[in-house]
Amino acid sequence: MKKIMIKDMAKHVGETVKLGAWLANKRSSGKIAFLQLRDGSGFVQGVVVKEEVGEEIFQTAKGLTQETSMYVMGEIIKDERSSFGYELQIKEIEVIHAAVDFPITPKEHGTEFLMDNRHLWLRSRKQHAIMKIRNEIIRATYEFFNDNGFVKMDPPILTGSSPEGTSELFHTKYFDEDAYLSQSGQLYMEASAMALGKVFSFGPTFRAEKSKTRRHLIEFWMIEPEMAFVEFEENLEVQEQYVEFIAQAVLKNCTLELERLGRDVSKLENIKAPFPRISYDDAIKFLHEKGFDDIKWGDDFGSPHETAIAESYDKPVFITHYPIGIKPFYMQPHPDRDDVVLCADLIAPEGYGEIIGGSERIHDYELLKQRLAEHGLDESAYAWYLELRKQGSVPHSGFGLGLERTVAWLSGAEHVRESIPFPRLLNRLYP
Template identity: 75%
Template sequence: MNKTTIIEAKQCVGQQVTIGGWLNNKRSSGKIAFLQLRDGTGFIQGVVVKATDEEMFQKAKSLTQETSLYVQGLVKEDDRSPLGIELEVTGIEVIHEAVDYPITPKEHGTEFLMDHRHIWLRSKRQHAIMKIRNEIIRATFAFFQDRHFVKVDAPILTSTSAEGTTELFHTKYFDEDAYLSQSGQLYMEAAAMALGKVFSFGPTFRAEKSKTRRHLIEFWMIEPEMAFCTHEESLEVQETYVTSIVQAVLDNCQIELETLGRDTDVLEKIKAPFPRITYTDALALLHEKGFSDISWGDDFGAPHETAIAEAFDKPVFITHYPTSLKAFYMKPDPTNPDVVECADLIAPEGYGEIIGGSARIDDLALMEERYKEHGLDHESYSWYLDLRKYGSVPHAGFGLGLERTVAWISGTEHVRETIPFPRLLNRLTP
C-alpha cells in the first residue's frame, strides 16, 4: 500500500494509502466516527463507517487524543475540506496510546499553554503559525539568493556590543569577557566589503527587561548589507523584499491563513512602493493626533508607531531620525547633520517596527569622531575601523525581526506564539 503524507495525499485521489500520524481530535455519531488526523504536513479527516467494519468502528471510538497511529484508507475528494480530500479509513494500527493528554479542546490559560509549549505546538493554530514562519524563511532565502546576495553566518559570541548598549548577556570566554550577539550587522559590513551583497540569518539576544507583546529575549534577524549602496537604494530593496514575502505567504499558505482567520484583503494591499514620512513630519502628525507630550529628539514608543501607521494602509517608512537617537555607525544626512540617513519600517495594524536600517558611515575621520563621542574602545572595535581604512565604499543595510514579521503577516497578537520555544523575561523553559 502506498505510504504517503497528508499534504501529498492530494495527488492520490482514488488510491489506497497509508499515513503515519496522530489523532488530533475525534467525534462520532452512532454510525460514523470522524477522526481528525495530523502528521506535521497538514490535517485530514478520516471517516470510519460502523456498517462497513464494526470492530474498526469500536477501535476508532476508543482512540485517545494524540495517540500515534498508522491509518490505511481510500483518498476521496471532499470540497468541504481545506485540502479538498478526506480519507475513507480501512485500517488502523496504533503505535502508541497517549493517556491523559494535558491540552484538551477546552480553553486553557496562557501560562498553562506556555508551560506546555513543547506539545502546544501540535495544535492547529500553532501549526499554522509555524508553517507561515517557515514560508517567510524560505521566501527570504529565495529573494536574496536570486539577487546574488551571499549568505554569511555572523558569530553569536562577541567581545563587544553592535550598538554600544548595555543590554547584553554576559558570559566568560575562557579568561575573557564575552557577550551574546544582539546583531550580526557589524560582521555583515565586513562581509559586504569582501562579497558585495550579503545577508545573515540567525539568533540575536537582548537583555531588555520588557514584557510587551512585541518583545522577546531571543529572536531571529535577517540582516542584509550591501556595498556601493545608498540609503535610497536600500529602501527600495526593503520594500521589494517585504512585498515578496507577503506574496509568498498569500500564494503558499492559504490554508494556514484561513485557519488563523487572517483578513487576506489587508495583505493583498502590501505592494511596493511604501509611503515614507520623516521623523519631523511624523512628530507633527502625532501632535495633530493629540500626542502633546513628545518633543523633537524623543524616541517613538509603541503607541506613537501605531498612531503613525494608522494613517496608512501599507507599511510606512519613518526616515531621518535625530542623530542622538540612533547608533554610532549611521551616516549623517549631508544636508542636515542633526539627522541620519536611516529608516524604521512600521507595519500596519499596530504591529510596530519590523525593520531598522540605514546608510553606514564610510568616512574614516567621521567614524573616529563617533568612537570618541560614544566612548567606544578602540582596541575592541579596531577591526571595524579597518573597514574605513582599506577601500571604504558607500554601503547600507537593514535588519528585519522575523518574529514581529510573522506576527504581522499571520495576524498573531503576541510574538511569543511566532517562535517555537520563546524566551521571555520570566521564561527559560521548556
C-alpha cells in the same frame, strides 16, 4: 500499500494508502466515527464506517484518545465541503502509542498554562498554521536574496563588542576575556560586504531588554543584509521589495493556514511596493496633531506613537531621518543637516510596530572614529571595524528584519511569543 503524507493526498485520489498520524480530535455516532488526523504536514478528516470495517476496528476508532499515534489505511476521496478538499475513508487502524490524559484539550486554557506546555501546544491547528507561515517566510527570504545576487554569511554569536553598546547584552566569560551574546551581526556583515558585495545573514540574536510587551522577545531571529556601493534611497527600495516578496509568498503558498487563522487576506494583498514615507520631523508634527503632547523632537517613538502613525496608512510605512542622538554610532549623517542621520524604520500596519531598522553606514574613517568617542565606546574593541574604512572604503548600507515580528504581523498572531517555536521571555526559560 504506499505510505504518504497528508500534504500529498491530492496526488493519490482514489488510491488506498497508508498514513502515519496523530488523533487531533474525534466525534462519533452509533455507526460512523470522524477522526481529525494530523501528521505534521497538515490536517485531514478520516471517516470510519462501522458496516464497512467491522465491529473491532470501529470500536478501536471510538476508543482512540487525543494525540494517540497510529497508522491508518484507507482510500482518498475528494470532499468539496472541506477547505482541504479531501478526506480518508479508513479501512484499517494500527495503534502505535495510546496517549493518556493529553493536557491541552479543545476547551479554553490560560496563556501561562499553554506556555508551560509549549512543547505540546505546538501541535494545535493554530500554532501549526503560524509555524508553517514562519517556514514560508524563511523559504521566501532565501529565494529573494539568492535570486538577487546576495551571498549568505554567518556572523559569530559570541562577540567582544556591540553594535549598539553593551547595556542590553548578555555578558559571559570567553575563557579569560569578556564576551557577549550577539544583539546583531551587522558589523561583521559590513566586513563581509566589503569582500562579497551583497551579503545577508540569518541567525539568532539576543537582547537583555527587560520588556514584557507583545512585541518583544529575549532571543529572536534576524535577517541582516548588507550592500556595498548602495546608498540610502536604494537601501529603502531593497527593503520594500523584500517585504513585498515575502508577504506575497505567504499569500500565495499559505492559503489554508491564513484561512485557519482567520487572517484578513485583503490586508496582505495590499502589501506592494512602493511604501509610503514620512520623515521624523513630520512624524513629530503628526503626533502633536493627534494629541500626543508628551513627545518632543529628539525623543524616540514608543509603541503608541508607531501605531498612531501606522494607522494612517494601509501598508507598511518608512519613518526616515531620525535625530543623531537616538541612533547608533555607525549611521551616516544627513549630507545637509548635522542633527539627523540617513536611516529609516519600517513600521508594520495593524499595531505590529517596527519590523525593519536600516541605514546608510558611515564610510569615512575620521568620522567613525569621532562617533565612537562621542558614544564612549572603546576604540580598541572596534579596531578591525575602523580598519574597514582605511582599506578601500565605499558607501554601503544595510538593514535588519526581525523574523518573529514579521511572522506575527503576516499571520495576525496577537503576541510575538506565538511566532517562534520556543519563546524566551523575560520570565520564561522553560520549556
